[in-house]
Each structure stands twice: as C-alpha cells, then as structure tokens.
Amino acid sequence: MSKNNERIFEEARLKNLELATRRVFFKDCFLGMGSMALGSFLSGCNWLGSKDGTAIFNSDNPLLPHAPHFPAKAKSVIYLHMAGAPSQLELFDYKPDLMKLDGQDCPQSLLEGKKFAFIRGVPKMMGPQANFKQRGQSGAWVSDHLPHFATVADEVSFLKAMQTDQFNHGPAQLLMHTGTPRLGRPSIGAWATYGLGSENSNLPGFVVLTSGGKFPDAGKSVWGSGFLPSVYQGVQCRSEGDPVLFIKDPAGMDRDLRKASIDAINEANRMSYDEFKDPEILSRISQYEMAYRMQISVPDVMNINDEPDYIHEMYGTKPGKACLANNLLLARKLVEKGVRFVQIFDWGWDSHGTDESLAIDYGFVNKCRTMDKPVTALLLDLKQRGLLDETLVVWGGEFGRTPMQENRDGKKMPFKGRDHHTEAFTIWMAGGGIKKGMSYGETDEIGYSAISGKTTAFDVQATILNQLGFDHEKLTYQFQGRPFRLTDVHGRVINEIIA
Amino acid sequence: MSNVFALIGNFHPVLVHLPIGFLFLALLFHWMSGKEKYAGILPAVRIAFLLGMISAVLSCVTGWSLSTGGEYDEDTLDYHKWMGISVSVFSLIGYQLSNKPNTGLKKVISVLTFLLIIITGHLGGTLTHGEGFLTKAFNSKSDSSRSARKNIINVQEAQVFNDIIQPILQDKCGGCHSATKQKGGLRLDGKDWILKGGKDGKVFESGNPLGSEIYKRSTLDPLEEKHMPPKGKPQLTEQEMTLINWWISSNAGFVKKVKEVVQEPKVMPALLAMQSAVVSVKKPAIPEGNIAKAPEAALDSLRKAGVIVLPVAANSNWLNVNFVSIPKISDKVVALLAPISKQIVWLKLGYADLSKDSWKLIGQCNNLTRLSIEHTNLTDESIANLSGLNNLLYLNLVGTRISVKGIALLKPLSKLDELYLGQTMVKTNDFTTLQKQFPKTVIDSGNYHLENIPADTQLLKAPVIKK
Numbered sequence: 001m002s003k004n005n006e007r008i009f010e011e012a013r014l015k016n017l018e019l020a021t022r023r024v025f026f027k028d029c030f031l032g033m034g035s036m037a038l039g040s041f042l043s044g045c046n047w048l049g050s051k052d053g054t055a056i057f058n059s060d061n062p063l064l065p066h067a068p069h070f071p072a073k074a075k076s077v078i079y080l081h082m083a084g085a086p087s088q089l090e091l092f093d094y095k096p097d098l099m100k101l102d103g104q105d106c107p108q109s110l111l112e113g114k115k116f117a118f119i120r121g122v123p124k125m126m127g128p129q130a131n132f133k134q135r136g137q138s139g140a141w142v143s144d145h146l147p148h149f150a151t152v153a154d155e156v157s158f159l160k161a162m163q164t165d166q167f168n169h170g171p172a173q174l175l176m177h178t179g180t181p182r183l184g185r186p187s188i189g190a191w192a193t194y195g196l197g198s199e200n201s202n203l204p205g206f207v208v209l210t211s212g213g214k215f216p217d218a219g220k221s222v223w224g225s226g227f228l229p230s231v232y233q234g235v236q237c238r239s240e241g242d243p244v245l246f247i248k249d250p251a252g253m254d255r256d257l258r259k260a261s262i263d264a265i266n267e268a269n270r271m272s273y274d275e276f277k278d279p280e281i282l283s284r285i286s287q288y289e290m291a292y293r294m295q296i297s298v299p300d301v302m303n304i305n306d307e308p309d310y311i312h313e314m315y316g317t318k319p320g321k322a323c324l325a326n327n328l329l330l331a332r333k334l335v336e337k338g339v340r341f342v343q344i345f346d347w348g349w350d351s352h353g354t355d356e357s358l359a360i361d362y363g364f365v366n367k368c369r370t371m372d373k374p375v376t377a378l379l380l381d382l383k384q385r386g387l388l389d390e391t392l393v394v395w396g397g398e399f400g401r402t403p404m405q406e407n408r409d410g411k412k413m414p415f416k417g418r419d420h421h422t423e424a425f426t427i428w429m430a431g432g433g434i435k436k437g438m439s440y441g442e443t444d445e446i447g448y449s450a451i452s453g454k455t456t457a458f459d460v461q462a463t464i465l466n467q468l469g470f471d472h473e474k475l476t477y478q479f480q481g482r483p484f485r486l487t488d489v490h491g492r493v494i495n496e497i498i499a
Numbered sequence: 500m501s502n503v504f505a506l507i508g509n510f511h512p513v514l515v516h517l518p519i520g521f522l523f524l525a526l527l528f529h530w531m532s533g534k535e536k537y538a539g540i541l542p543a544v545r546i547a548f549l550l551g552m553i554s555a556v557l558s559c560v561t562g563w564s565l566s567t568g569g570e571y572d573e574d575t576l577d578y579h580k581w582m583g584i585s586v587s588v589f590s591l592i593g594y595q596l597s598n599k600p601n602t603g604l605k606k607v608i609s610v611l612t613f614l615l616i617i618i619t620g621h622l623g624g625t626l627t628h629g630e631g632f633l634t635k636a637f638n639s640k641s642d643s644s645r646s647a648r649k650n651i652i653n654v655q656e657a658q659v660f661n662d663i664i665q666p667i668l669q670d671k672c673g674g675c676h677s678a679t680k681q682k683g684g685l686r687l688d689g690k691d692w693i694l695k696g697g698k699d700g701k702v703f704e705s706g707n708p709l710g711s712e713i714y715k716r717s718t719l720d721p722l723e724e725k726h727m728p729p730k731g732k733p734q735l736t737e738q739e740m741t742l743i744n745w746w747i748s749s750n751a752g753f754v755k756k757v758k759e760v761v762q763e764p765k766v767m768p769a770l771l772a773m774q775s776a777v778v779s780v781k782k783p784a785i786p787e788g789n790i791a792k793a794p795e796a797a798l799d800s801l802r803k804a805g806v807i808v809l810p811v812a813a814n815s816n817w818l819n820v821n822f823v824s825i826p827k828i829s830d831k832v833v834a835l836l837a838p839i840s841k842q843i844v845w846l847k848l849g850y851a852d853l854s855k856d857s858w859k860l861i862g863q864c865n866n867l868t869r870l871s872i873e874h875t876n877l878t879d880e881s882i883a884n885l886s887g888l889n890n891l892l893y894l895n896l897v898g899t900r901i902s903v904k905g906i907a908l909l910k911p912l913s914k915l916d917e918l919y920l921g922q923t924m925v926k927t928n929d930f931t932t933l934q935k936q937f938p939k940t941v942i943d944s945g946n947y948h949l950e951n952i953p954a955d956t957q958l959l960k961a962p963v964i965k966k
Contacts, residue, residue: 067810067815069812070812071785071811071817137771139767148949199824200823201805202824314948316956338824356960361961365959366958369954369955369958377949380947381947383943384897384921385921385945437771
C-alpha cells in the first residue's frame with residue numbers, strides 16, 4: 001500500500017466505523033423504514049429496463065454497447081437543430097402563388113380560430129423573399145440562399161408537410177427532442193444511448209454542441225436524460241476553450257498522480273463493495289475509470305486543428321471560435337470515432353423582423369450563409385469517407401413560419417419578418433438508409449398548411465429510432481409504474497422516405 | 500327473380516362458417532364420446548351433424564349463386580364447388596350413422612369429412628384472398644413480388660407502360676383484376692387484357708383519360724360504388740393518378756419510353772419520384788437465414804482486448820465487429836477473429852497496420868457484407884485476399900494505397916453496391932474505366948471540394964433607415 005493511499009484508506013476506515021455508531025443506526029432505521037414503505041408502494045415496478053430484455057440498464061457498465069431490435073441502417077445520428085425555426089418559405093417550400101398575394105390582407109378564413117405568437121389583427125400576406133430553382137436530378141426546389149446545399153439536394157429527402165401543435169420555442173423544441181412539450185422526459189439522444197450504449201468505450205455516446213451565441217430556449221432539457229439514468233444525458237462539449245468543462249487535471253496534478261488517486265478511490269470502493277455488495281458501487285468504479293479514459297480521448301477528438309487544410313476550407317471553419325462550421329467538423333470526427341448521437345443547436349433563426357439580425361431579408365440571409373457551406377461540407381465529407389451511408393443526418397427547426405408578414409401588436413415592423421407557424425414546415429434527412437432525392441408531403445398553394453403526407457415530431461422520432469434499429473413502440477423504460485417510450489402513444493415510421 | 504338469386508349469393512361468405520363450426524363440433528363430440536367418461540354427449544353428435552348438414556346445403560346453394568357472377572378463377576372454383584357438395588353428402592352420411600354402433604366405416608367417414616372441410620375452406624379462401632394467401636406473411640419473396648416496382652435507374656430511359664404503369668396497376672388493381680380474379684370480367688395484367696376490356700366493354704381509350712374507365716373510375720367520389728379501387732382497399736396515390744392520366748392523355752401506348760413522350764411540368768415530380776424511389780439498395784444487408792452461435796470464449800477474448808462484438812440485432816447470431824475503441828490494432832487481436840470468421844457480417848477495422856496472415860484471415864470471413872478498412876496498409880497484392888468475399892455490398896478503401904490494378908482483383912464481388920476509393924492511388928481519370936468494370940457499383944471517388952463564393956464570407960447589411 002503506497003503512502004499516497006494511506007489517507008484515503010484511513011478515511012474509508014473511519015466512515016466504516018461510523019456505521020456502527022448509534023446516530024447512524026437511528027438515521028438508517030428512519031430512512032430505511034421509509035424507503036421500505038416506499039418500496040412496497042412501488043412494488044411491481046420493473047425498475048431496470050424493459051421486459052423484452054433488449055435494452056437493459058446495466059448498472060455495472062451502463063454504456064455497454066447493445067444490439068438493437070433489428071439490424072440498423074444507421075449507426076449514428078447527427079441532428080442539426082436550427083433553433084428559432086428557419087423559414088421554410090424562403091428555403092424549400094416554393095410558393096409562386098403566395099407572391100401573387102404579396103401585400104394583400106390575409107383572408108379571414110386563415111385567421112379564424114387560429115392563434116399566433118405575435119400576429120394580431122389582420123396581417124398582410126408576404127411572398128417568398130428568395131429566388132427558387134429546381135436542383136439536381138430530383139428537381140428539388142431550393143432557394144438561392146443555399147447555393148452550396150443546392151448542389152447536394154439529390155442526397156436528401158425533404159419532409160415538406162411537418163406539423164406541430166406548439167407555437168412557442170421552448171415547448172416546440174422539447175416536443176421535437178423529447179416527445180412532449182413539458183419538461184421531464186428523456187431526449188432522443190438519451191433514448192438512443194440507453195438502447196445502444198456507447199460504441200467507443202473511451203467516449204460518451206451522446207454529445208451536444210451549440211453555436212449561435214445562445215442556448216436553445218428550452219435549455220439543457222432538450223438533451224437531458226429525463227427519468228432515464230443520468231449517464232444517458234448529452235455531454236455538452238465546446239469548440240472554444242476546454243472541450244469539456246473540468247476535464248483537465250488541476251494545476252500541479254499530473255497524469256500519473258491522477259491515475260494513482262483514481263486507483264486508490266476505486267480500491268476503497270471495491271473494499272466497500274466486498275462488504276455490502278451494492279451494485280451501485282461497481283457502477284461508480286466504472287464511471288471513474290471511464291472519466292479517466294475520457295480525459296485523454298475527449299480532448300483528442302475535440303481538437304480540430306489536426307485536420308488538413310482542405311477540410312477546414314471545405315467547412316469554412318473559424319479556428320478557436322464557437323461556430324456552426326467548427327461544430328459540424330467536430331460532429332464528423334465524433335461520428336467517425338463511434339459516437340452514436342451528435343446533437344447540434346445553432347441559435348438565431350427566429351426571423352420576426354424585429355431587428356436587422358432577425359429580418360427575413362438580412363439576418364436570415366446571413367444565417368443561411370453561415371450554415372450553407374458547412375452543412376454541405378458535412379454531407380460531402382461524410383460521403384467521401386463512406387460514412388454518409390451509415391450516418392443519419394437530420395436538419396430542421398421546431399416549427400415553421402407564417403406566409404403572412406408579422407405585424408407585432410398589430411403594427412408595421414421595421415423589418416420584414418414572419419411569425420411562428422405550426423401548420424407547415426420543412427425538414428430534411430439524409431444518409432443512414434434514407435432515400436435520395438425524395439420529397440414527401442405537400443402544403444397548399446400558399447404554404448399555409450400541410451395538405452398531404454403530413455408528418456409530426458413523433459413520426460420523425462419513430463423514423464430516427466427505426467434507422468438505428470429500434471421499434472419505437474418497444475424501446476421502453478419502466479417509470480412510475482408504467483413503461484414509457486419516446487413517442488408516447490404516437491408516431492409512425494415514415495416509410496415513404498426510407499430506402 | 501334473378502336479382503333475388505344474386506342477392507342470396509352475397510350471404511355465402513357468412514354462411515360458410517356455420518357448417519365448418521357445426522361439423523367440427525360434431526366430429527369432436529363423436530371422437531370424445533368414444534371415451535367412457537364422455538359417453539353422455541353422444542346424442543349431441545346427431546344434432547350437430549343435422550345442423551351441419553343443413554348449413555352445408557345452404558352454403559352450397561348460396562355459393563352456386565355467387566359463382567355465377569363469374570369473377571373467380573374457374574379451376575379453383577370447380578374444385579371448391581365439388582368439395583363443398585361432398586361435404587354436404589358426407590354430413591348426411593354422418594347424420595345417418597350417428598345412432599349406429601361404432602364401426603371401422605364410421606371412423607373412415609369421420610376422418611374424410613374432417614379433411615374435406617379443411618380442403619373446401621382453403622379453396623374458398625384462395626378464391627377470395629388469392630393464391631398463397633395463407634403463407635403470404637411468411638414468405639418475404641411473395642411479398643416483394645407483390646410490389647412489382649422494379650429498379651429504375653434513369654426514369655427517362657424507362658418504358659412508360661412496362662416500367663411505370665403496369666407495376667402500379669399490378670399493385671393497386673391486381674388483387675381483383677388479374678389471372679386469379681376477374682372482377683367485372685376485367686384483367687389489367689397486360690396490354691391485351693387491358694385492350695380487351697371488361698364486361699361493360701372497353702376500359703381504355705388512348706388520348707382520352709376521362710373516356711377511359713380505367714382512369715375515370717379512380718376519379719369518382721370514393722364513396723361511389725363504381726370508384727376503383729373499391730372503398731377500403733389501398734387507393735391510388737395522387738402521384739399514381741397523375742402518371743396514369745399522363746400515360747393515357749399523351750398517347751404513350753404500350754411500347755414508348757418516357758423520353759419519347761411529352762412531359763408536362765406536372766408529371767415531372769411524379770416521374771422523378773419513381774426514379775428516386777428505387778435507387779434504394781436493400782440495406783442493412785445481412786445474409787439470409789441464420790448461423791450457429793459464435794463460441795462464447797472467442798467473444799470474451801475479443802471483448803477483453805477492447806473489440807466491440809455485438810449481434811447485429813437481438814436474436815441474431817450474425818456479428819457486428821468494430822475495432823474503433825482500440826488505438827493501435829495488432830495482428831494478435833485480429834487473429835482472435837478466426838473462431839468467429841463465419842459469423843461476422845459487418846467489420847470495421849480502419850487505421851490498422853496488418854500482416855499478410857491477418858489479411859488472409861479477413862479474406863476468409865466470407866459472410867461479410869460490410870467491410871471498412873480505410874487507412875489500412877492494404878496493398879495491390881494483399882487485396883487479392885479479399886476476392887473471395889462475394890457477399891460484400893459495402894467496401895470502404897478510403898486512404899489506402901490501392902490502385903486500379905488492385906481493384907481489378909475485386910471483379911468477383913458481384914454484389915458490391917458501394918465502393919469508396921477517396922484518397923487512394925486511383926487517379927481521377929481511372930474512374931471511368933473502373934465504372935465500366937463495375938457497372939452495378941456506385942463508386943465514390945471522394946476528393947470533394949466546395950468552391951469559395953463571395954456569399955460564404957460576406958454578410959448582408961441593411962441600408963441605414965431614417966427613423
């Protein structure tokens with residue numbers, strides 16, 4: 001036993017002795033009886049995992065990789081969430097008829113019984129503020145705001161008739177990612193990691209990257225683990241400064257010393273495991289070990305500087321900054337190393353027209369410019385590495401934007417903008433067993449509401465899980481006496497876009 | 500009178516279940532009554548046979564009425580009819596014998612009745628649900644042949660009728676208008692049948708969609724009786740209707756190719772959707788059938804070495820093997836694959852520096868469908884080891900020192916769908932030659948660049964507006 005460890009073992013010995021004191025005995029009886037009673041209320045709950053036995057929480061190594069229900073078409077997912085909700089009417093949903101109505105009063109029929117976040121009274125219709133062309137072989141409509149993306153339009157499947165029932169950012173984002181507009185449910189990345197574990201034992205299974213200067217409105221809950229064990233929550237990494245906060249050893253603590261201290265702590269833990277046989281202790285030991293391994297491997301993958309120049313040029317990265325381009329390059333690196341789920345949030349797409357940065361004809365165009373090249377680069381880079389085939393890329397916002405110009409509080413606004421809109425928006429998916437050059441769903445001639453091929457957040461979630469090899473109805477977790485699942489009682493796999 | 504006769508035919512599908520139930524019950528009671536313990540139910544046998552006989556006769560009558568509608572496959576119908584009549588006759592015999600003492604004859608009759616009911620029932624099922632209806636769910640082959648859509652690589656080169664229209668008709672109308680069934684006296688599974696028409700005459704008039712019943716009926720109100728396909732059956736999608744309309748209105752006939760026919764803007768998306776809908780490669784590929792479980796000891800030693808070894812799905816013995824967690828892959832670890840070489844279907848072994856023996860071992864994993872060996876030391880010589888992997892669908896050779904010479908050795912990989920060759924020694928102008936050698940494979944040359952355009956870095960600024 002080395003000298004360094006003696007203090008730890010001494011502390012362990014003292015804690016151990018405390019167990020025999022009267023005070024601790026009473027405390028334990030008190031809590032113990034309470035929890036026994038609680039336990040009997042909750043009896044019948046199968047706490048650890050689903051009955052079908054495919055995804056079972058293993059407290060010894062919760063991130064142990066699992067096989068899904070059926071062979072997966074996608075091994076990883078990169079979910080690009082444009083927080084604030086980009087306008088489908090300026091990007092993909094081309095509505096020449098809306099142009100004809102530009103500047104006219106919105107017909108009453110579209111307003112009756114409808115609720116908007118900010119529109120009041122009778123707004124004016126606003127035609128598309130972009131030029132559209134059909135692209136590639138598939139003839140997909142993509143506006144001039146995305147000149148690079150237009151060249152890869154044949155790689156993706158558009159869902160043009162997405163609908164939601166939430167018109168505020170927070171709830172709508174939660175709905176997209178956790179399957180409910182309220183707090184408390186696990187996010188889709190957490191479900192995926194719960195079901196699949198982490199492929200690379202040195203890296204987390206679920207990583208979150210943010211850009212745009214702000215967090216998504218719904219806060220960290222959009223990548224939370226809800227009622228799932230907390231090991232499944234997204235690990236937020238940063239492309240600026242330390243990739244993961246508090247991962248560096250403190251000054252004066254070298255790697256060997258760190259190793260020695262973790263070994264010592266683990267040995268003490270193992271001794272108490274021998275005594276009590278509580279599996280949570282083993283879980284603690286394995287987590288210390290994983291944290292130690294990640295100290296080395298995380299900074300390594302998170303470092304984009306060792307990528308060749310042409311890759312940096314392709315993505316248009318800005319070294320040392322927290323920006324979407326850097327995050328997308330990182331996402332590719334992470335997926336290459338076996339991370340299952342990379343969740344990317346880029347804030348700043350809420351184009352109300354309240355100021356220049358949120359104007360549909362200025363700030364929005366600029367957002368498109370910072371997104372266009374890196375997203376295209378991501379698709380091409382994955383493709384040239386043979387990874388697009390097994391990586392599902394999803395792009396979208398939390399809702400759409402109105403075909404009417406926003407008139408906040410019934411007044412004319414300084415810039416052109418569109419309000420939040422629930423009845424139609426566009427998202428796209430690519431790679432990971434999704435059809436190429438497909439467009440599914442249609443909106444009416446002014447893009448106000450979806451008329452055919454409607455899809456919802458639940459359908460998207462079911463489809464993502466399906467591509468990862470899961471039946472979304474069977475990936476469940478027992479909580480509060482009933483099995484929960486991501487899509488609750490909803491969701492249909494969108495077979496129309498699956499190859 | 501003939502109307503009433505036709506009407507009672509409609510009761511056949513309901514009535515037929517009665518004799519099946521009564522006669523099975525009669526036979527069951529009959530067999531049970533042989534046991535002393537159940538001897539008391541003997542009188543019930545007679546009653547059940549009587550009821551069975553009556554309902555069997557009624558079924559025959561209604562069935563005969565239904566058959567005169569003439570919408571069924573004649574051979575099957577004939578068998579069904581005679582079998583049905585024999586069931587009635589046998590139930591009469593059964594009734595007669597039921598109060599006689601047990602003899603060998605009685606046994607034979609009871610077994611025969613049992614078999615007859617089953618055969619008649621099955622034939623009836625075949626008439627209404629089509630050939631092979633029982634096994635459809637088990638038979639993935641018949642499932643895929645049901646959807647006759649075939650791979651269209653380039654829609655402009657496809658034949659309008661054979662490649663686009665016929666598959667739609669087969670999918671949505673074939674259940675009632677084909678060799679097995681001819682509702683309305685109409686078959687839609689071929690040019691000649693379509694031109695022949697149905698019991699009310701012609702159904703197709705080139706150049707006139709609304710004058711062609713085949714299209715017009717699908718435009719009717721879905722609740723109307725003449726609407727096709729009938730209510731509750733899978734309907735034509737908007738796209739399919741657009742395509743059928745275009746096929747008729749443009750006089751495309753039965754032999755023209757898409758590119759020889761005028762295409763209005765409206766059909767373009769529908770046509771393109773046909774194309775993209777099929778560029779689909781069947782994935783994730785795992786071999787058909789299953790395989791013996793891999794030895795647990797071999798899996799353990801791989802896991803101990805840090806290799807991820809997982810079944811591709813719960814309840815499958817096929818394995819997905821991934822070395823991504825190992826920073827430096829050694830030949831010793833790769834050698835651990837030997838005992839599971841037949842079970843591996845997906846293998847990821849990027850960035851490895853391997854010996855000849857290791858490559859040989861990988862070449863023996865001949866159930867592999869996906870192999871990622873990017874940035875390995877694979878050479879134009881060692882690649883020869885892979886030429887026996889004839890189940891491969893996906894091969895990733897990015898960043899290796901492979902040249903066209905080495906790739907040529909992959910010729911036997913006839914199933915190869917995707918081949919990734921970025922950053923290899925394959926030169927830009929070699930790719931055309933390679934594509935000729937591998938006509939069915941999508942070859943990715945990598946090396947993508949995105950041009951810099953001013954918009955990438957310039958941001959729009961609003962002119963200063965006066966307040």
